[in-house]
Amino acid sequence: MDLIKNQELFNKVLEELKQKKLLFLQKNPPRPPLILTAEQKAIINFEFRRKERQDTLEHLINFNTLYREFKDYKRKLRLTKVLKQSKNCFISLHSRAVGVITYLFHFF
Numbered sequence: 001m002d003l004i005k006n007q008e009l010f011n012k013v014l015e016e017l018k019q020k021k022l023l024f025l026q027k028n029p030p031r032p033p034l035i036l037t038a039e040q041k042a043i044i045n046f047e048f049r050r051k052e053r054q055d056t057l058e059h060l061i062n063f064n065t066l067y068r069e070f071k072d073y074k075r076k077l078r079l080t081k082v083l084k085q086s087k088n089c090f091i092s093l094h095s096r097a098v099g100v101i102t103y104l105f106h107f108f
Contacts, residue, residue: 036044
């Protein structure tokens with residue numbers, strides 16, 4: 001593309017964007033900011049802080065619940081592992097004891 005066509009294309013897109021902006025402003029006129037008294041600002045601030053604290057508490061409760069479930073899950077895994085090891089240990093001790101007893105009775 002040469003510079004002249006590039007400039008024409010740029011100007012055309014710029015005009016389209018200006019038209020879109022004007023249409024948007026016609027459909028959605030800007031509103032003046034609300035003039036609030038000190039008491040109204042304090043009430044809005046208080047409500048915002050209350051909601052923020054409530055959200056924080058909900059997040060903490062959810063986190064603690066999930067963490068508690070995770071700890072229970074890990075505890076169950078650890079217990080099943082210990083039980084399997086103790087069963088294996090008992091079975092091996094039992095089989096050794098039976099083997100020793102049969103070996104002793106074999107001589108009598």
